[in-house]
Amino acid sequence: GCTSTSTNDEKKLVLGATAGPYSDQLKEGIVPLLEEKGYKVDIVEFNDYIQPNIALNEGEIDANLYQNRNYLKNFNEENGMDLVPVFAVPTAPMALYSDKHTSLNDIDKGMTITLPNDPTNLARALHMAEHYGWISIDQSVNPLTASEKDILENKFDLNFKPIEAAQTPRSLSDADYAFINGNFAIDSGLQLEEAVDLERTQEDFLIYLTVRKEDKNSTFVKDLEEAYKSKEFLHYTNENSKGYVKPPYQHEMEEGQ
Amino acid sequence: MSPDLLNEFGKAFIETSWMMSIAVIFAIIIGVPLGVMLFVTREGMFFENKFVQQVAGTIVNIIRSIPFIILLVVLIPVTKLILGTSMGPTAASVSLTVAAIPFYARLVEASLREIDRGVIKASESCGASPWLIIKDVLLPEAKPGMIAGLTVTIISLLSYSAMAGIVGGGGIGDLAIRFGYYRFQNDVMIITVIILIILVQLIQFIGDKLAKAASKK
Amino acid sequence: MSPDLLNEFGKAFIETSWMMSIAVIFAIIIGVPLGVMLFVTREGMFFENKFVQQVAGTIVNIIRSIPFIILLVVLIPVTKLILGTSMGPTAASVSLTVAAIPFYARLVEASLREIDRGVIKASESCGASPWLIIKDVLLPEAKPGMIAGLTVTIISLLSYSAMAGIVGGGGIGDLAIRFGYYRFQNDVMIITVIILIILVQLIQFIGDKLAKAASKK
Amino acid sequence: MIQIQHLTKRYKNTTAIRNINLTINQGEIFGIIGYSGAGKSTLLNCLNLLEKPTEGKIIVDEEDITVLSEKEIRKRRQKIGTIFQHFHLISAKTVFDNVAFSLKAAGKSKEEIHFKVPKLLKLVGLQDKANNYPAQLSGGQKQRVGIARALANDPKVLLCDEATSALDPTTTDSILHLLKEINRNLGLTIVIITHEMEVVQKICDRVAVMEAGEIVELGAVYDIFSAPKHPLTKEFVQSVQSFTLPDRLLQERKGTIVKITFRGDSAENPIISETLAHYPIMINILHGQISYINDKPLGTLIIEAIGKKSDIDAAIRFISERTKQLEVLADVA
Amino acid sequence: MIQIQHLTKRYKNTTAIRNINLTINQGEIFGIIGYSGAGKSTLLNCLNLLEKPTEGKIIVDEEDITVLSEKEIRKRRQKIGTIFQHFHLISAKTVFDNVAFSLKAAGKSKEEIHFKVPKLLKLVGLQDKANNYPAQLSGGQKQRVGIARALANDPKVLLCDEATSALDPTTTDSILHLLKEINRNLGLTIVIITHEMEVVQKICDRVAVMEAGEIVELGAVYDIFSAPKHPLTKEFVQSVQSFTLPDRLLQERKGTIVKITFRGDSAENPIISETLAHYPIMINILHGQISYINDKPLGTLIIEAIGKKSDIDAAIRFISERTKQLEVLADVA
Numbered sequence A: 001g002c003t004s005t006s007t008n009d010e011k012k013l014v015l016g017a018t019a020g021p022y023s024d025q026l027k028e029g030i031v032p033l034l035e036e037k038g039y040k041v042d043i044v045e046f047n048d049y050i051q052p053n054i055a056l057n058e059g060e061i062d063a064n065l066y067q068n069r070n071y072l073k074n075f076n077e078e079n080g081m082d083l084v085p086v087f088a089v090p091t092a093p094m095a096l097y098s099d100k101h102t103s104l105n106d107i108d109k110g111m112t113i114t115l116p117n118d119p120t121n122l123a124r125a126l127h128m129a130e131h132y133g134w135i136s137i138d139q140s141v142n143p144l145t146a147s148e149k150d151i152l153e154n155k156f157d158l159n160f161k162p163i164e165a166a167q168t169p170r171s172l173s174d175a176d177y178a179f180i181n182g183n184f185a186i187d188s189g190l191q192l193e194e195a196v197d198l199e200r201t202q203e204d205f206l207i208y209l210t211v212r213k214e215d216k217n218s219t220f221v222k223d224l225e226e227a228y229k230s231k232e233f234l235h236y237t238n239e240n241s242k243g244y245v246k247p248p249y250q251h252e253m254e255e256g257q
Numbered sequence B, C: 001m002s003p004d005l006l007n008e009f010g011k012a013f014i015e016t017s018w019m020m021s022i023a024v025i026f027a028i029i030i031g032v033p034l035g036v037m038l039f040v041t042r043e044g045m046f047f048e049n050k051f052v053q054q055v056a057g058t059i060v061n062i063i064r065s066i067p068f069i070i071l072l073v074v075l076i077p078v079t080k081l082i083l084g085t086s087m088g089p090t091a092a093s094v095s096l097t098v099a100a101i102p103f104y105a106r107l108v109e110a111s112l113r114e115i116d117r118g119v120i121k122a123s124e125s126c127g128a129s130p131w132l133i134i135k136d137v138l139l140p141e142a143k144p145g146m147i148a149g150l151t152v153t154i155i156s157l158l159s160y161s162a163m164a165g166i167v168g169g170g171g172i173g174d175l176a177i178r179f180g181y182y183r184f185q186n187d188v189m190i191i192t193v194i195i196l197i198i199l200v201q202l203i204q205f206i207g208d209k210l211a212k213a214a215s216k217k
Numbered sequence D, E: 001m002i003q004i005q006h007l008t009k010r011y012k013n014t015t016a017i018r019n020i021n022l023t024i025n026q027g028e029i030f031g032i033i034g035y036s037g038a039g040k041s042t043l044l045n046c047l048n049l050l051e052k053p054t055e056g057k058i059i060v061d062e063e064d065i066t067v068l069s070e071k072e073i074r075k076r077r078q079k080i081g082t083i084f085q086h087f088h089l090i091s092a093k094t095v096f097d098n099v100a101f102s103l104k105a106a107g108k109s110k111e112e113i114h115f116k117v118p119k120l121l122k123l124v125g126l127q128d129k130a131n132n133y134p135a136q137l138s139g140g141q142k143q144r145v146g147i148a149r150a151l152a153n154d155p156k157v158l159l160c161d162e163a164t165s166a167l168d169p170t171t172t173d174s175i176l177h178l179l180k181e182i183n184r185n186l187g188l189t190i191v192i193i194t195h196e197m198e199v200v201q202k203i204c205d206r207v208a209v210m211e212a213g214e215i216v217e218l219g220a221v222y223d224i225f226s227a228p229k230h231p232l233t234k235e236f237v238q239s240v241q242s243f244t245l246p247d248r249l250l251q252e253r254k255g256t257i258v259k260i261t262f263r264g265d266s267a268e269n270p271i272i273s274e275t276l277a278h279y280p281i282m283i284n285i286l287h288g289q290i291s292y293i294n295d296k297p298l299g300t301l302i303i304e305a306i307g308k309k310s311d312i313d314a315a316i317r318f319i320s321e322r323t324k325q326l327e328v329l330a331d332v333a
C-alpha cells in the first residue's frame, strides 16, 4: 500500500534509489528540506536496476531516483507500466579513464576497454566510443540497450569487456581505457578532472525523479520539486557533486544569480 | 565511526538477524521433513516410492539450480502474494527461505544416509510405525549431522543474504556491498566483513558444540 | 532460437564449464586435504593440535563469512598476481575457487566425522602411520559422504558463478541476469534456467550414483 | 506354527539360503547351528521379513507372511522379538530409551513404559546403566540391552541371533534360564542361533544343522547329540565332547582302552560295577563326561581295563551288550 | 614381559579399571575372564594404548609405554596384533584390502602383500571371500577377517578380545589350534579375553579373573579350574562343570550319592575299581566329567554307591583318602 497519499497529515514518504550518489543526494540534500516541511522520509536502497521501478509500480515506494527518461520509456514498454519522469536531477556523467594513456589518440589495435555491463550504462559507453570513431553500432537496435554484441565495425579490434559498473574503477590497472560512471569514479577516489574524456550528457541521459502517473500532480511531488529547485540544494550540489551535469533548472538559477 | 554509521550497522544487524531467523526457522520446519521424505522414499527404505522420490528430488534440484539473484526476482509475485509487499527484509527472507529449504533438505538427507542400516532394520523389527522410526531413530541418530548441516546452511544463507539489497532487503552483507563495493568505503567494508567473520565464527562454534553434545558415539 | 543466440549459449556454457572445472578441481585438490586437516587435528584424533585446528578453522570461517561479491573484489589483487588479469572467466574462477575450497573442506570434515571411531582406533592399533590411515581408512570410509558433499558444492558454485559477470566472467548465469533479467529477454531467461536445471539434475544424478557406488555398507 | 517352504535367499554373488523347508512348532525352543557363513542369520532375518526372501513362503498361523502388507507386517512384528547378532542399538538413545522404544512401537502408554523398562533392565542386570548411551557400554552390556528390548513386548516368538555370544558364562546361564522360564510359562516360541553347543544342550528342544545354506540335519537335541549322522553334526557334537587323550596316557597305558557311550537309561545302570563284579579286572576311568539333555543322561567314558586278556575281552562283550556303543581305542600294550 | 603397574582407567561416571597389577610372561597364553562389564576390554585397550590409562604404568621390555612418543608407539604396535570384540573392519575395503592394510602399516612391499594375504585368508578359511566387502560377510566371517588382520605382521604379542565369540565350535577349534601353534613355534605372547571357559581350558596357561575393574583371582589355569577360590571363579568354573542332577534321579536313588573330584595323578588311578575290589558295593556313575588341562586330568564324578550302609561308609572313607575332594550329596534313602 501507498503510505503517503492515504494519510495526508502524517506525510510519510518512501523514496527508492540505487546505492550511491542519488540516494546520498536525497539523504543529504533533499530530506532535510522535506523534513522542514513536516515529511517523514524513508530511503530504500536497491542494488539493481529493475526492482526500484517494480516497487514503485506496486506502490511500495512513492518515487524513485536512479534512471534516465529513455530507460524509463523502454521499461514502461517492456513491462506495460505507466511511470512518469518528473524532473531531472544533477547527474554524474560517464567518464573515460585510463591509467596508461592520457589522450584519446593513444588508441591502438587490440586494446582492452572495460565498461559497465548494465544496459543503460553499457549503451552510454558504447555511444561515447562510437562518438570517438572507434566503433560503429547497429542503427537498427534500440540505442538505449545496445550491447557489445551490436557493434558492427570495430576499427581497432578493441577488446570490450563489460563488467559490473562499480567494478570499472577497479579494472583500471587491467584495461587500457575504462568507461566509468562518474559517481563510481568519484567514490573510488578519481577526480572527474583527471578523466581522459567526459560524456557530454544529453538530456535523455540525465537521471529523473520518477513517480506513478496518478501522483504526478500530488503535493509530495511538488514539495520534492521545490526542494530540488531550491537554493540550498544548488549549494549542496556545488559543494558535494562537483563535475555533475546539472539539470536545466539549476543552470537557470545560476544564470539568474 | 560516526553515530550515523553506527546506526546503520545496528539497523543492518537487526535486518540480517530478522531475515536469517525467518529463513532458518522455515528451513528447519520444512527442510527437515523434506529431507526425511527424500530419505525414506529411497530404494530399500520403508516408504520406498520412486515417484515421490523423483518428484521431490527434482523440485529440490530445480530450486537449487536457479541462481539466488534470479530466485529473488522470480519469487517477487509470490512474495507479494504472501506478504503484500515485495520489498524490504521480510520480502527478501521469502527468497532466502525458498533457497534454504532445498539446500538444507539435501544436507538432512545426506546425514540420514549415514545412519547404520542395521539400526533402522532393528527398529523395524520391533514393528514400530514409520513415524515412530523417523521420530525416535532417524532424527536422533542423524542429529549431529543435521546440526552440522544447519551450520553450513546458516553460513551459506548469510552469504546469500548479502544479495538481499536487490529487493531493498538491507542487512550486513548488503551494507558491505552498498558501502564497501558501490561507494568504495573500505572502512565500512572492513567493519562489516569483521562483523560477518565474528558472526560466522560464532555460528560455527555454537554449531560444533551442539553437534558434539548431540553425538553419543 | 537464432543461430546467434545459440552461439551465445555455447559460449556461456563453455565459460561456465571452464570456471566450474577450475574451481571444482582446486576444491578437491585443496579442500580435501584441508578438510582432512580440520578433522585429524580435532580433539582425540592422532594429530590433535588445538592451534592448527583453530587457525585453519578460523581461516576457513573467514573466507566463508565474506559475501561472494566482496570476495570477488577483495581477490582482485591476488587474481591479478596469479593470472596477470582480474577480468574474464579465468579470473572469476579464482574467486570461485577461493569460495569453494573452505565450503568443501567443511563438508569433507563433516563426512570424516561420521566415520566410526572404532575403525580408526583399530587402524591405529596396526601401527599404521597417520598418512596411511588417512589414505586407506579415512578417505575410503568417507568417500560416499565426500561425493555427496562435492555434489552440494558444485551446485552451490553454479549458483555463485552467476555472479561471475561482475568481473566479466560470463557464463550461463550471467547470461540469465544480463539478458534475461536486465533486458527482459524472457526467452533467454527461460532457456538459461532450463539449462541450469538440466545441469543440476545431471550433477545430482551423477553424484548420487557415484556416492551409491562408493558406499559399501 | 512357523512353516518355512522352499525358502531361498540369493545375494549378488552368494546364495545364502537354498530351498529350506522347516516347521517350527508352537512353544518349542528351536536351535540352529552351523559353520560361520552357513546362512543362519539370513534365515532368521527372513523370519521377521527384514530380508525379503528371493523365493519361497513363510507360513505363520496359516498365512503366508511374505505377501502381507507393510502394516500387517508391523503388527506381527510387535509379537516377534529379535535379538541381533550385532546388537543394532540406537546410539543416540540411552539404554532406557532403547528399551522404551520397543514398547512405544507397540503403542504402550508412558506409565506402562516407566513401569516396565526398569523391570526389564533389572531382568538383564542393567538397572544401573539405564542412563548410559550404547557407546558407554561393554559388548555384553549392549547385548543385554538387545535382549531386554526383544523381550519388552512379551513376544510370542523370540528370534535370537547369538544372543549370548558376548556374555560371560554366569550371565549366559541366567539369560538362558530366563528364556526357558518364559518359554515354559508363556508358551513362547524361541528360535535360537548359536555356536555354543552348551546353549543347545541346555535349552533347545530341536535343532537344525545348517551348511552352505541348507539344512543338513534336523532332530531332537538328544538325538542329535547322542547319534549325530551328518559329518558336520558329528564334528560339532565332538567339539563339546572331545575326548582326545593326552599322548602320554596312551603310551603309558597298562590295559585296553575302551570308549563307551551311554544313552538314556543305560547311563543309570551301574554297568561298571556290574562288570567289575563279574570279571576279575581293574577299570580306570581316564576321560569322560555325562551330561543331561532334557533330563536324559548322555554319557561317554573312556576307560582302561587292566587284567588278563581273556577277562578283558569278556568284559568288553558284557559292556557292549548293555550300552549303546563301545569302541576299543587301543589294545593292551 | 608386560608389567602392568597400578593401572587405573576412569570414564566420566565409571571406573572401568581399578589399580591393576599384573605381569604377563613372554610366550605365555594369558586368559582374562570376568562378568560382562568387568573391564576386560578396557584393560586390553590400555595394553595397545588405544585407551590412555588414567593412572599407572605399562612396562614392556623395561620401558614404560604409556610415556612413549606417537612414533614409537606406532612402531611397537606393528608387533602387537589386536583382534577386536566388534571387529572394526574398514567397511569401504574388501576383505583382501582389510588384511593388506595391516601389512602396509608395517611397510611391507606390494609383492609381499600379494604373497601373504591369500595365505592369511586361507588360514582363516576366507579365501573365497577375498573380494567381498565387510557388509557382505556373516558375523563369524568378519571376526575371521579381524583374526587374519591381527596375525598379518607376525606380531610378538597378540591381544584377543573375544576372538572366537562369533565362531562355530569347529572354526573356534581350528583358530585356537592355530594360535597355540604360533605360540609354540614362534613364542608369541597371547592375551585372550573370553567368556568361553572351554577356550581358557584349551589354550591358556594362566588366567586372571576380573570383577568390577579388579583382578580377584589369578593363577595357572589348572589351579583355577581345580581349586577356584573366589566365589566368582567358582561360579565360572561350575558353569562348565555343572553337575546338577535331574530331580528324578535324586528321588529315585537307591544308595548314597557322592561327588568326587580328582586332581592330577589321582585321576589316573583306578579308584573306582579299587573301591569295588575292597568293598562289596555297587557303584553307578551318574554324572561326571574328566578333562585334561595342560595334559593334566581334572575330573569330577557323581556316583551312587549302593549296598550296606557300613560298607558304603567305609568305601567313602577309602575314596576320600585317595582323592582331592569328596562330598556326600545325598545319603541313602
Ligand SMILES: Nc1ncnc2c1ncn2[C@@H]1O[C@H](COP(=O)(O)OP(=O)(O)OP(=O)(O)O)[C@@H](O)[C@H]1O
Binding pocket: D011, D012, D013, D014, D015, D016, D034, D035, D036, D037, D038, D039, D040, D041, D042, D043, D085, E135, E136, E137, E138, E139, E140, E141, E166, E168
Ligand atoms: N549383503 C550380502 N551380500 C552378499 N553376501 C552376503 C550378504 N549378507 C550375507 N552374505 C553371505 O551370505 C552367507 C550367509 O550369511 P549369514 O550371515 O546368514 O551367515 P551365518 O550363518 O549367520 O554366519 P555367522 O555364524 O558367521 O554369523 C555368507 O557367506 C555371507 O558372506
Ligand SMILES: Nc1ncnc2c1ncn2[C@@H]1O[C@H](COP(=O)(O)OP(=O)(O)OP(=O)(O)O)[C@@H](O)[C@H]1O
Binding pocket: D135, D136, D137, D138, D139, D140, D141, D166, D167, D168, E011, E012, E013, E014, E015, E016, E034, E035, E036, E037, E038, E039, E040, E041, E042, E043, E085
Ligand atoms: N566410553 C565409556 N564411557 C563410560 N563408561 C564406559 C565406557 N566404555 C566402557 N565403559 C564402562 O566400563 C566398564 C568396563 O567396560 P569393558 O568394555 O571393559 O567391559 P568388558 O569386561 O569388556 O565387558 P564385556 O565382556 O561385556 O565385553 C563397563 O561398565 C562399561 O559400561
Ligand SMILES: [Mg+2]
Binding pocket: D040, D041, D042, D085, D161, E138, E139, E140
Ligand atoms: Mg550370523
Ligand SMILES: [Mg+2]
Binding pocket: D138, D139, D140, E040, E041, E042, E085, E161
Ligand atoms: Mg568387552
